[in-house]
Amino acid sequence: MGGGGNAGGGSGAGGALQRLLKRRIGPWSGRVWGLVLNLVANAVTLWGVSLLLRTGSGWHWIVIGGVATAVCMAALALPDRSGDPGE
């Protein structure tokens, strides 16, 4: 399974995101908070779908939730490729 992008622990946006995913923020790491955010984004999308099915409106919620879901997944998929001792 191949890799993609600058997913290492180096400089640039990828490196900053990598550090954010590893950093402990309150009780959990950034990666766990990302999963929580993803859940909220999924709920917003489905809320939009349920509105659409019931009232015929709700597209904006679907778009907001869908984009947020895509962003969360793209960020959380970054693996920790920073060097290991002995590597």
Place this chain on the structure above:
Amino acid sequence: MSGAGTGQDPAARDQIEYPIAQKIPREVLDAEAERLAELSGAPIHRRAGGYARLAGPGFMAAALTLGAGTLTSSMLSGASFGYRTLWLIWLSCGLGLFMMAAMARFTCKGGFRIIQVQNRRHSWLIGSLMTALVGTAAVAVIFNFGQVALGTHLIESLAPFAGFSFPAEYNWIVYVGITSWLILSYGRRGGTGTRLVEAVMKAGIAIMIVAFGAVLLVVGVDWGAAARGTFVPWLPGGGEGLDLFIASSAAAVGVMDWVFFNYAGLGRGWGRNHESLARFDVIAGLFLPFVLVNFLVISVFAATLFPQGITPESAPELAAALMPLLGPTWSQILFYVGFLAVPITTTVGMSLAGAMAIHEAFGWEPDTASWRWRISALLPQIAFLAAWNARPVWLVIAIAAFLSLANNVVGWSMYLLLNDRKVLGADRCKSYLWNLGILLQVTLLNGIAITYVFNRLGWW
């Protein structure tokens, strides 16, 4: 079996020998290791043949997954929508492969028992409670009611072909007897018991494929419609379509399959050199049989009941409605025999998964010769009551609710462990695509939890 690379949690490294594997004689494990080393340099066709003989836990996971619920859903799909939902089968199982590859990594490179590591890293609420007791053991007991109900009904339906009557109220003894013997054979006699159970599971899948395939030849298949249904996505309109998509995509391979694959692999003594075999087993043992059997079942019903607009609701009703359309007696018998392999293999797989999970939840060492193991493994057989149509409806509702809300959290836990340097060290996930595949499945599991809550609130 050695632990993972540098930076790994020492506790995770220490727990590398699963007691069930310790009963396998050293020379058997060494011979398998030698065979694997030979195969690693062999041409692909020889390697595939060799791996197919060594594989097992993936086939067992397929046999476990191909149960009464999955097959009823496929029969209904074929009867209601024809060939048009065939694409959901390979997509749903394909999405599950990413998580199964994670389980292969935990088993082979990590060498640890997943529930113990979950308890240590993410609390007992997620490990012992959500993954072991609810996601695996309770599911084994509750879902076995459906297996026994279907199995005893099929035996009752088959008996008249042999010229006698054998009602479910009596034939449950045969069903429970055969499945209990298989369940208690696992892990016994120095590993040959495990091999026997794996062989029966493989044979069960082969019977399903031959039987449903032969029936499909009898009823005929519209290859054009089948090809369109396999490759062109289609869903019914409105909420029904979304429900079907979320349920099919996320539920094909679930928590019980993840747990079972990890422990069945450890029970076979899999180590670092087995990861290629484990991945082969996931694809050839789980993915291909799952897709093929469901393809055949959907196609049989798409070719028969769908054109007539007949959509019965339960598996027995579906099978009964199909019988007059099958023509010769032998094809009816073949369908029933293939169908009977479904609940039998699922009962065996689920009972073993449940026993493993119960032992992990309570911190007991699995000893397949002990009474504690036998009682845990045979606990799902309480479902013999299903022969009288008994079903603990309140328990089914409670477990389904808890499962809907808990499965995604277990998925989160697996994703986090795969990316945890303290658990897997240098063997943690370093692939963007692998993580993305797992996150897709986790997001679909989130979808199930959210739609369940919305349903309760009257918003769905």
